[in-house]
Amino acid sequence: MSLDLLFHPSSVAVIGASRTPGKVGHDILAGLVRDGFAGTIVPVNPAAETLLGLPCYPNLAAWGGKIDLAVVVVPNELALAAVEESVGAGAGAIIVITAGFRETGPEGLNREKKMVDLCQRRGVRLLGPNCLGLINTQNRLNASFAGALPEPGGISIFSQSGALCTAMLDLAAGRHLGLAKLVSIGNKADISEVDLLSYLAHDPQTRVIVGYLEDIATGNNFIKAAEEAATLKPVIILKSGTTAAGLKAAASHTGVLAGGDTAYGAAFKRSGGVRADTFDALFDYATALSMQPLPKGNRVLIITNAGGPGTMAADAVEKAGMVVAELDRNTATALRARLPKAASVGNPVDVLGDADPARFVTAIEAAQDDPAVDAILVILTPQAMTRPAETAIAIAGALNGSKPVVATFMGGHDVMPGRQELAAAGLPDYESPERAVSALRGMVEYAAWKQRPPRLVTRFRVNRRRVERIISRRQRTGVLQLGEVKGKDILGAYGFKVQDGALANSAEEAMEIAERIGFPVAMKIVSPDVIHKSDMGGVMLNLANAEAVGDAYELMMLKIRKRVPGAFIEGIYIEQMAQKGLEVIIGMSRDPQFGPMLMFGLGGIFVEVLKDVSFHLAPVTEDEAIAMLKSTRSYDMLEGRRGQKGVDITAIASGLQRISQLTTDFPQILELDINPFIVGESGSEPVVADVRMSLAPLTEEEK
Amino acid sequence: MSLDLLFHPSSVAVIGASRTPGKVGHDILAGLVRDGFAGTIVPVNPAAETLLGLPCYPNLAAWGGKIDLAVVVVPNELALAAVEESVGAGAGAIIVITAGFRETGPEGLNREKKMVDLCQRRGVRLLGPNCLGLINTQNRLNASFAGALPEPGGISIFSQSGALCTAMLDLAAGRHLGLAKLVSIGNKADISEVDLLSYLAHDPQTRVIVGYLEDIATGNNFIKAAEEAATLKPVIILKSGTTAAGLKAAASHTGVLAGGDTAYGAAFKRSGGVRADTFDALFDYATALSMQPLPKGNRVLIITNAGGPGTMAADAVEKAGMVVAELDRNTATALRARLPKAASVGNPVDVLGDADPARFVTAIEAAQDDPAVDAILVILTPQAMTRPAETAIAIAGALNGSKPVVATFMGGHDVMPGRQELAAAGLPDYESPERAVSALRGMVEYAAWKQRPPRLVTRFRVNRRRVERIISRRQRTGVLQLGEVKGKDILGAYGFKVQDGALANSAEEAMEIAERIGFPVAMKIVSPDVIHKSDMGGVMLNLANAEAVGDAYELMMLKIRKRVPGAFIEGIYIEQMAQKGLEVIIGMSRDPQFGPMLMFGLGGIFVEVLKDVSFHLAPVTEDEAIAMLKSTRSYDMLEGRRGQKGVDITAIASGLQRISQLTTDFPQILELDINPFIVGESGSEPVVADVRMSLAPLTEEEK
DSSP: OOSHHHHSOSEEEEETOOSSTTSHHHHHHHHHHHTTOOSEEEEEOTTOSEETTEEOBSSHHHHOSOOSEEEEOSOGGGHHHHHHHHHHTTOSEEEEOOOOSGGGOHHHHHHHHHHHHHHHHTTOEEEOSSSOEEEETTTTEEEESSOSOOOEEEEEEEESOHHHHHHHHHHHHHHTOOEEEEEEOTTOSSSOHHHHHHHHHTOTTOSEEEEEESOOSOHHHHHHHHHHHHHHSOEEEEEOOTTTTOOOOOSSHHHHHTOTTHHHHHHHHHHTOEEESSHHHHHHHHHHHHHSOOOSSSEEEEEESSHHHHHHHHHHHHHTTOEEOOOOHHHHHHHHHHSOTTSEESSSEEOOTTOOHHHHHHHHHHHHHOTTOSEEEEEEOOOTTOOHHHHHHHHHHHOOSSSOEEEEEOSSSTTHHHHHHHHHTTOOBOSSHHHHHHHHHHHHHHHHHHTOOOOOOOOOOOOHHHHHHHHHHHHHHTOOEEOHHHHHHHHHHTTOOBOOEEEESSHHHHHHHHHHHOSSEEEEEEOTTOSSTGGGTOEEEEEOSHHHHHHHHHHHHHHHHHHSTTOOOOEEEEEEOOOSSEEEEEEEEEETTTEEEEEEEESTHHHHTSOOEEEEESSOOHHHHHHHHHTSTTHHHHHOOTTOOOBOHHHHHHHHHHHHHHHHHOTTEEEEEEEEEEEOBTTOOOEEOOEEEEEOOOOTTTO | OOSHHHHSOSEEEEETOOSSTTSHHHHHHHHHHHTTOOSEEEEEOTTOSEETTEEOBSSHHHHOSOOSEEEEOSOGGGHHHHHHHHHHTTOSEEEEOOOOSGGGOHHHHHHHHHHHHHHHHTTOEEEOSSSOEEEETTTTEEEESSOSOOOEEEEEEEESOHHHHHHHHHHHHHHTOOEEEEEEOTTOSSSOHHHHHHHHHTOTTOSEEEEEESOOSOHHHHHHHHHHHHHHSOEEEEEOOTTTTOOOOOSSHHHHHTOTTHHHHHHHHHHTOEEESSHHHHHHHHHHHHHSOOOSSSEEEEEESSHHHHHHHHHHHHHTTOEEOOOOHHHHHHHHHHSOTTSEESSSEEOOTTOOHHHHHHHHHHHHHOTTOSEEEEEEOOOTTOOHHHHHHHHHHHOOSSSOEEEEEOSSSTTHHHHHHHHHTTOOBOSSHHHHHHHHHHHHHHHHHHTOOOOOOOOOOOOHHHHHHHHHHHHHHTOOEEOHHHHHHHHHHTTOEEOOEEEESSHHHHHHHHHHHOSSEEEEEEOTTOSSTGGGTOEEEEEOSHHHHHHHHHHHHHHHHHHSTTOOOOEEEEEEOOOSSEEEEEEEEEETTTEEEEEEEESTHHHHTSOOEEEEESSOOHHHHHHHHHTSTTHHHHHOOTTOOOBOHHHHHHHHHHHHHHHHHOTTEEEEEEEEEEEOBTTOOOEEOOEEEEEOOOOTTTO
16 A cells, blocks of 8 residues: 555544643654645644644544544554544555564564554554654655754765664754655554565655665565665665674575675665764765766866875775776866966876865866766865855856765865855765765765666476475485585586585495596585584595505495484595685575575685675576675685686686575575585686585474 | 973964955954954955955064064965965964875975974974864854854864864764864874874863874884873874775785785783774764773663664674673662662663652662663664653763763654753763763773883893804895794893704704704794795604605705705704794784784684784783783683683793894894794603894995
8 A cells, every 4th residue: 555645645633632742742753844745734732622723622522523634642452543544534645653562572562463454454554653754845744852953965864773863854954954754653563664665766856865774674675666766866875784793504505604784785786875884984875876976987186275185085985996087188288278287197196285166167167078087076174265156156166066076175174165155056065075985985886886787587408296206205304404415416517517426324335436437536424413524534535445445435324323423424435636726605595585596605614704794685697696706815715826727706606506406496494505616727627526405393273 | 391381372474464355364364353252353365455354464584573473374385485484473383274295206205304494493383284274162263264153061082184184173073072272284294193193182171182193203102102191081092094005015914914904903902092983983982982981891781662673782792792780689679679669670770761860860870889780771762752852961960970871862863852951961972872882981991001011011031242253244245034043042132931952954954953962852944035835845843763864864965956946055953843832923014104013823724814813002011911812712722611621821921022122122033923832731841843034234334
């Protein structure tokens, strides 16, 4: 059901309206009246005849008309009745401000569910409970106790923290930043971030969507809604609780490393949501993205009237992974002719300490025309001859809207008239060069996502049936850890090359298998109970003849029985010695919110010590898989260095795509590590040397 | 000579004073008069009889008295004469505002030198040229055109960028932040950052020293002055141009990696200067350090009236490498008794959205008494019942000065009265939780430096004489690249264990040497012209008998002559095969400013691909050497992982201390790489497997 009546009601009831200033029931009613909501306002309170000059009713039945939106501010134990009453009066949307539900424990959750069930049965949308309400500047609807109606503008905000709603509203007021809508989503019992992303995506007043989230209810719906919204307008998200979660316990490397905040990062990357790391960045990004056009690339030109801050900005551009633009030769020549001799026409363009407004304009006009410049940062310091306000007006007048321009007028007193002119002209202004650059980085990131190539996920031909059989048999028997033998079976069915080998259950069988596949061979214990095989003496390499293989069999069995008493041992796996090549790890860990997360890293110490890995949500395209490789610090190792040949990058990418397909096809696979995955030079096929998987147990239904 | 007369003159002459507002000669005179400097002010201008109500003189001789401080604002070509005139009138200090010197080229530099020579001969200190002058709020001396006299306070600023002086002054005005002194150091022809650090260290008005630098004149003097100052009060430095410099060309790994900004970072670390990475951080740190006591450790307690921002702050604390404090059990019990039931008494302590000032005070008092808390962050969001101003006053009243307290009152309008109260009470207040945490991190860093153990540099017994001989012989012959043979000779003299080996000049000699030291052996070409030996076929390993050694000799010579035609080949080095162990690299690169910079890293890919290395200025103590190991990402590799034994950490540290001593003893050594340095388990002695050094050429004098 649409949220239209939530944002555009023609009548609003306040159930629990109060005459006492400071009480929420008073403040909400007062906000509606004071801020000039043009529709009908119906206060409901059995103990009052009029409130704030409006006729007051003991209940909605007494009023008798139809209500579009009801705001419930009654004590907790009366909330359900108030919701019932609102539904009865034809409400299309209800805001439950009242707290004391899910956040207080199971009993509260139960009460909350009753309200939601009622609403959902009757097709009514519910915001909250335990929220501050909402604001829509378009129709001057302030159904909140978050503060006064802000100036109208293009930024819409939703926040899971009511306190942050008020802080953001207060900040917007201080900066004269216009808002479209502000929504406190509270417990998200019905209306969640997903609904708001979908609604605001199509809201013509909203140019930028800003969200503060502490958790996400349904990962896949979030990704879908955020991606749809980001296709239409920038979505900026601040997600807190990033480090506290810590790493979860998991059997695979991938599972361990995928803990904490990684999945959220992967989800934002997939969906095009620009992630703000700090509260400052949230507003800094929103300001730039709501006021300025998107850059076409990442080359930044700095225009300054002082060398020092120009250098600081250039430092920040490089650190942010953007490029200090190199001016086109024609631009440099033109600037050289029009600026004083002492001016620098490199990057930064230094228009000198005595620059008048015209000199800034000269530089900005040239930069706007220069095809080698994607974005412009203007820095002004207040020097003896500087005229901040006139400069701001002149700069704003020179903009042609072709490229984003942001400004830093440094200082806090003399420059303020200039900063006010910038704000009035819609030119984003930041306190320091570093923050201005950070805002540009947010723009560049979003622009790059918008320009991404179409996502074409390859479907490989595989033997899905075979995998289905293996998995369902294992699930039925409850042996949910898959070791090397079954794991390789599954990967083989999905087109992976695995080393030739077989399971032996006696020394004689081991010798026969070794003779069949050829010497030298490696031998590995196969047991769900032995995790670190090599530490336990469960791996022997380079066995050169049948006798050595037979002896090794006896020895390994002896060792393991002694070191891991009672271990269930399936046998010993005999296989070809690994081919030479670079050892990498590719894996998957299933996130409860966002599904299969693929991981790539170089093997051994790179994973174990340096944790130099990258993640992406499945399914991945080839481009995305290659981007995963490139985003590790050790990527140079793959490309080869100092005369050594590189390895086959696309072959690794193909491996990632295949496990992407496998784990998308089989939600039963919870974790998967191919470690090592041995890759060779370009044109060679990588080999799975070892693999480990774990499966979900059958649910009660499946049993 | 002291800077006393610069900051505390009883008479000031303005040579080049002007009647025209907007001219620097006017603005400086006007500043002196307007801001109420209490001493004698003498305007000098041949074309005026009075200026701003003061009698004006054609020259200082005409005035006839003694001048303490002269400010020179005349055109460039008259500056030297003005300086002469000032010296003649007994000036103890001269500020040359006039530009057009060193910054314009060699001719300007020459003019600048003449002024400085004159001053130095006569014992007069010179500030500038090409600067904005200086301000001292203590005696209301505003001898600058940087802006109006700021409010008096404890922060003193020096800046190499005049524009940043004005921006910082303007920012301080906007934030009502008090300053002690502001100095624009311009071209630093005489008075430099070193003089100012020394002076401000002992200036009783200055509580915190803030500096903006683009370069540093004399590295060792800077370190000495900064360390002396930091021992007495915090020194905060913003150094720009950090990334632009790029990597310099160098023959050693250490040399390549030591490029760019590394030496500055090492210098600040050594001297206790807190480095600000951004313009925001510079003021954020200064505010906290000038207003609050130092923390005793890094455990931060967060007190908040809202969950979301509390979580954001906790995230930031962890990301900054500090600790989210765990409240003492008694504190938690006490808080539980005194706060509402719904309040959280963990960390963050959540005093709830309806918190009154008293509730904040309760939490702060408990935190101040809690031995498990080192620093306190108070977060306030403007909610319906929040009283920002009263809360600020109550918080300020509750502080007992035992621990640093910083605040974030989030928002921009309703909270402003509260923020003003905080500022008035000397409680640092930041726009976001993240910036408040960053300020705390600056405090923790400085406090840790102050609490560092005494620096005791070990002197090892070495054969210095032997090294002297090798180096002077090589310098005389001009063969400045030292390879493995001579390098090991030198390291042996400084107590390193080197692999047994000798240089062979024929196949027969090679075989004899190999037989003497025992098989298997390794063979390496020795030639200053062959840099990447193994790529050129100049390394062979694991040769098992004399015949193999002889053959290898012929083959290697053949290959190298073909691949590096014309290479000067000293012979082939025959040595024991390397012992097993972990390969690390230790090295030194001599920075032109700061002298020998020591480097540590794990060998191979860790250095070449991941650039995972750390630096420290020599001489290092054992503690500092161990800290170098710990600050690499791969430190876990040294400690051992998953059942493997770790290596001897102190043995690596000892190696670093020995090259520290070697390169401090011999400034002729420009670069040194011990790569690999093979380290074994605890108690074993590491072995130098290869080494490369380069020496400085003899200077003309030395020849």
